[in-house]
Structure formats: C-alpha cells, structure tokens
Amino acid sequence: MSESTKDQSGGLWENVKVLIQALLLAVIIRTLFFQPFSIPSGSMMSTLLVGDYLFVSKFSYGYSKYSMPFSPDLFSGRIWSDEPERGDVAVFRLPSNPKLDYIKRVVGLPGDRIQVRDGVLFINGNAVERELVGNYTPEGRYNRGTDVPIYRETLPNGVTYTTLDLNPNSPGDNTREFVVPAGHYFMMGDNRDNSQDSRFDVGFVPLENFIGRATIIFFSIAEDASPLEIWKWPTDLRFDRFFKSAQR
The missing domain is CATH 1.20.5 (Single alpha-helices involved in coiled-coils or other helix-helix interfaces)
Known part of the structure; x- marks a missing residue:
C-alpha cells in the first residue's frame, strides 16, 4: 500500500x-441536558406561538425512561428527581399515549383542589388573581378577525403570566373540582379556550411523564413557514421572540 x-x-x-x-x-x-422542541399548536398563546422553537431542560426534574431516546423501559419512576413548581411551563408525555409530547403550564400540585368557575381558576378554594390587561391579535389560522381579551394571572407563589379568553362560555370555563392525586400534576394551557389539558382528556400527569422544563426560545418563524425555507426568513422570522423566556 x-x-x-x-x-x-x-x-x-x-x-x-x-x-x-x-x-x-x-x-x-x-x-x-437540553432537548429542542417546537410548538405544534396554539394552546399556549400568547406565551408560546406556533413556529417557536425552544430548549427544554432535561435535568430540571431529573430523569425517567421518557428522558431517553425511544423511551427504553430500563427503570420506573425518576432518578435525581426534582418536583415541578406551580407555574412551570413543562413538556410531558401524554398519559393516554406516551408517544405524544405535550406542553402546558403546571397549575396544580399533588393534593391540590383545582376548579374553574366562570373562567376564573380556583386553587384550594381560592380564586387566582386575574387582571384584564388588554387585547391580543392572534396571527395566522388563529386570527378570527377580532382581538381577544388577554388577562394576567398571578399564582399563589408569585408566578405571573398571561392567558387568553377566546370565549366567555366555553366548556372549560366551568368545571368540577379536581383533586390532584399524589405524584401527579394538573396542567393547563394559557390559551384557556383552545387547550386540551387536564380539564379534559389529558387528565392528571404523573411525575414520571415529565420530560423537562421549557427554558428559552432560540428560533421563531411565522406558523405557515418552515425553518428550512430560508428565502422566507427576511419577512417571516420573529426576531423579537429570539432568546425570549419560554415561561412567560
């Protein structure tokens, strides 16, 4: 040779x-450490929009089998576990179909009593502080031609964020009282009238199903554009969302 x-x-x-x-x-x-995640729906508007790409911190809550690629059944529960806090925006596996990733906000901790009355969130019998702060204009397919009332909620631990109220009489505006079981969490979308969450089929989410805590938006493009369509970047990139917190 x-x-x-x-x-x-x-x-x-x-x-x-x-x-x-x-x-x-x-x-x-x-x-x-970190897993990239893209927002597939408008259930977290206006905090997160379709076309947002963000990093999820895998070490925030420790590790379960769902932390691993392909979710190998190597162990049950979590290791180096740390519990989600009220107000966290978190990615988790849907309990009824663990192949699907969902992203919602933690509003109920183990043992909490959660209820929605006339659009107001109640935790353990106390109404969560809710203030009308203006109107919001959704983009793309979520724009119905009218602005949407936007509220600022403040949870008992001081975490504050905005929610949308598309319809004052939606099915999720008045619910039964939910008692969160031990080791489970109650999740809700910030777009309260357009979110499949723990009020409906999602149900209570076991700690094992959590993948991680949303951290920062690293890229954002209008919902009808692909990140690979570089020629659309000059008009469709949302530069004001780059490096924005994914929590509020």
Missing part, C-alpha cells in the same frame, strides 16, 4: 471518528 493510500485511509478514519464522537456528544446533550 502506497503512502498516499495510507494517508487517505487514515484521514477517512479520522473523519469517521470525529463524526461518531459528534453524534455521541449530541445524544448525551439531548438525553441529559
């Missing part, structure tokens, strides 16, 4: 090793 052939073979093997190392590093980062 000539020196030239040996050099080419060695160079190819070095490139393969670098690629393998890069892939392993990416898997480790995605599994243990």
